[in-house]
Amino acid sequence: MKRPQDLIGLKALRSFHAIVATGSATEAGRSLGITQPAISRLLAQMEAAIGFALFHRDRGRLVPTADALLLFDEVDLSLGSVARVHSVIRDIAEYRLGRLKLVAPPSFSEGILPDIVASFLKAFPKVHLTIESRGVESTRSLIATRAVDAGFMKLPVAHPDLHAVNVARSAVVCVMRDDHRLAARETLDPASLLGEPLILLGLGGASRAQIDMAFVTAGQRPRVHIETHTVGSACALAARGLGIALVNEMLATPSLRDGLVQRPFYPQLLHEYAFVTSTLTRPSRLTLAFLDHTQRHFA
Amino acid sequence: MKRPQDLIGLKALRSFHAIVATGSATEAGRSLGITQPAISRLLAQMEAAIGFALFHRDRGRLVPTADALLLFDEVDLSLGSVARVHSVIRDIAEYRLGRLKLVAPPSFSEGILPDIVASFLKAFPKVHLTIESRGVESTRSLIATRAVDAGFMKLPVAHPDLHAVNVARSAVVCVMRDDHRLAARETLDPASLLGEPLILLGLGGASRAQIDMAFVTAGQRPRVHIETHTVGSACALAARGLGIALVNEMLATPSLRDGLVQRPFYPQLLHEYAFVTSTLTRPSRLTLAFLDHTQRHFA
DNA sequence: CACTCCCATCAGATTTTATTATGCAAGTAT
DNA sequence: ATACTTGCATAATAAAATCTGATGGGAGTG
Structure with missing residues (x-):
């Protein structure tokens, strides 16, 4: 079965384009990296397929017909759009597009x-x-x-x-001012935090429950001075000397400014x-x- | 030598387009008139050539990846422009364009x-x-x-x-009003035109020389009443009864209106x-x- | 559980496609 | 004039691509 759409392949279009562009089949072959006979054959096939001559053989040279020049613009556009496809493929492959x-x-x-x-x-x-x-x-x-x-x-x-x-995994730390009396300690635990006003995140999740549980296990209840909802605000409150914030280390790090220190909290409460x-x-x-x-x- | 630009042919682009469009390689094959294995192979080659997957094989179905959808638009445009080339070719072949x-x-x-x-x-x-x-x-x-x-x-x-x-070839004819006294004659010649005021084209070409020669050969000189420069005006002048116009038949025919007749002039003066x-x-x-x-x- | 649908792969055959070699025509230089 | 060069076309041959039909596996469906 003959499929007319496939009679003119990309190679034929490229050949045609190159012949018009270079003015010679030999040169066109050079520019496309194939031999001149291949160009000749592709051109002959294309002319046979479309039904009219694209070049007028004049003294051994290929001279484009008016029809060929009419067609050339369209082919040029088309090859350009095919080139854009390749460009998009490269962009996608190299993560430059997406x-x-x-x-x-x-x-x-x-x-x-x-x-x-x-x-x-x-x-x-x-x-x-x-x-x-x-x-x-x-x-x-x-x-x-x-x-x-x-x-x-x-x-x-x-x-x-x-x-x-x-x-990522990171543990709960205690954030406080560097002039806080407990800032001198290497680590902190429920016992050492006894009676200290605490700043906790009120998010009703497992994280808050873990902290409560740690204090309960130590036979205490945390003295929650302030409940807030973001790590940033907890640190900001701690920076004003309102208490010690118990927050996740990884999330707190960006909020640590001058005057604030963090100390590990034990038992270690890991968040993943x-x-x-x-x-x-x-x-x-x-x-x-x-x-x-x-x-x-x-x- | 490998030319990367040729690794992705039109067939591959069409296959890719059809798979995305129809959602299935089998259906794509049907729409392109080729078998499903051919589609599979073209797709596999294309994916190998571009370096990333276009479809995610999910429960036996081909599901386009995000990258594939990104590429699809560009391929769609490109195939459209290739189709336009074919359309232009047809137009040229059928003289619809030019x-x-x-x-x-x-x-x-x-x-x-x-x-x-x-x-x-x-x-x-x-x-x-x-x-x-x-x-x-x-x-x-x-x-x-x-x-x-x-x-x-x-x-x-x-x-x-x-x-x-x-x-085309056509002869000189005499154009005159139908009420002219010579309109009754079947043909006219220098002798019968003796003394008649004539309307001639003054174009300095062979045509005027021919007429002069015809009269000279008949031993006469034409009595040129009016010289003008277009066939239309010569006929218009004749229509006003100013004389007999000697003009080419073919050129005169469109200027013959009601009231004007033409009679062959002899000797026949052929213009080609x-x-x-x-x-x-x-x-x-x-x-x-x-x-x-x-x-x-x-x- | 049988049936169907879909995709991937394989083997074989057919078709394409390219290359080298060669011929021909015409222009150019000696 | 003669030889040389250039450019295109064609033929023979070799190589590659591509298609088809068959087959198998995986996954839904009645």
């Missing part, structure tokens, strides 16, 4: 995430990144419904449609943070590249 | 040429026609320099760069008209088509 939507809780996206993003964009400058800052529930839902490509969440992630890769994607779709190459980058960042 | 510039003396372009052009455009409606109306010298030069594709001229055409094809092109370039297919049409018109 969009990545991420979501993370505010404490993450205000602290550690900008660092990761910055170095990622340094490696892949042309990628278009979007970052949403949402609460835990919203984050979960955005990822599960694939409204975003991926997100960061604190483990555990209990959702059948979510796939979590552990990327995961890079989360939907199980409904395989992550895009860009997503995987970002994950890889994140893992290197924390390695 | 430009034709013609030149002819005023007597020609005001009389007989519009008829030819009208029926030509009826056959090839999309062709863009340009008609110049110039004197003999200008006509010759425009054709010789290829400023136009072709033109009409009265023979002989003495110019090395011009190629003339005889397309040619379709003239440049010898420097082979005429375009459209030019040849117009010549063919002209010949049929006069046949």
Whole structure:
């Protein structure tokens, strides 16, 4: 069966273009890296396929007909668009083209995430990144419904449609002013914090329960002076001497300014943070590249 | 030697496009008229060539990756432009696309040429026609320099760069009012025109010399009452009873209105008209088509 | 459990495609 | 004039690409 659309292949179009451009089949062959007979054959096939002559053989030379010149413009455009396809392929292959939507809780996206993003964009400058800052529930839902490509969440992630890769773990630390009386101690524990006004995050999650549990186990109850909702504000309150903030080290680091110190809290309360994607779709190459980058960042 | 640009052929692009469009390799094969294994192979080759996966094999189905969708738009455009090339080829092949510039003396372009052009455009409606109306010298030069594709001229055409094809011949006739006393005669000759006021074209060409010669041969001198420069005006003058116009029949016919008659002049003075092109370039297919049409018109 | 649908792979045959060698025509220099 | 060069076309041959039909595996479906 003959398919007329395939009678004129890319090679034929390129040959035609090159002949018109260079004015000679021999030269065209050189520019395309093939021999002159190949050009001749392609041209002959093309002329046979289209039904009219493209060149007028004049004294051994190929002279384009008016029809050929009419066609040339269109072929030129077409080859240009094919070249653009190749260019787009290269861009995609080399991560110069693509969009990545991420979501993370505010404490993450205000602290550690900008660092990761910055170095990622340094490696892949042309990628278009979007970052949403949402609460835990919203984050979960955005990822599960694939409204975003991926997100960061604190483990555990209990959702059948979510796939979590552990990327970071960090412990709870005590943040206080450097002139605080307890700043002299290497580490702190419930006993040493007895009676101290504490600044805790009121997020109703496992994290707060862990802290309460640590005090209970030590036979105490924490003296919660202030409850707040972001790591940044907890540190800011501590900086004003209102108490000792118990926050996650990794999230607190960006908020540590002059005059604030952090001391490990014992028993160690580990929080694990995961890079989360939907199980409904395989992550895009860009997503995987970002994950890889994140893992290197924390390695 | 490997040429990366040829690793992705049109077939591969079409296959990719069809798979995304139909959602299945089997269906894509059907729509392209090839078998499913061919599609599979083309896709595998393409993925190998570009270096990243285009589809995610999910439960036996091909699901486009984000990268594939990114690429799809570009491929779609590209295939569209290739299709346009084919469309242009068809248009050219069927004379639906093209430009034709013609030149002819005023007597020609005001009389007989519009008829030819009208029926030509009826056959090839999309062709863009340009008609110049110039004197003999200008006509010759425009054709010789290829400023136009072709033109009409009265023979002989003495110019090395011009190629003339005889397309029409017609004789000199006498045009007069139907109430003229000589209108009763079947034919006229120098003897019967003795003393009649004549209207002649003053064009300093062979045509006027022929007429003078005919009278001289008959032992007379024509009584030139009026000299004018176009066939139309000569007939118009004759219509006002100012004399008998001796003009070429073919050129006169369009100017014959009610009240005017034409009678053959003897001895017969034949004028030959040619379709003239440049010898420097082979005429375009459209030019040849117009010549063919002209010949049929006069046949 | 049988049936169907879909994709990947394989083997074999056919078709394409390119290369080298050669011929021909025409222009150019000796 | 004669020989040399240049440019295109063609033929023979070798190599590569591509298609088809058959086959198998995985996964839904009645």
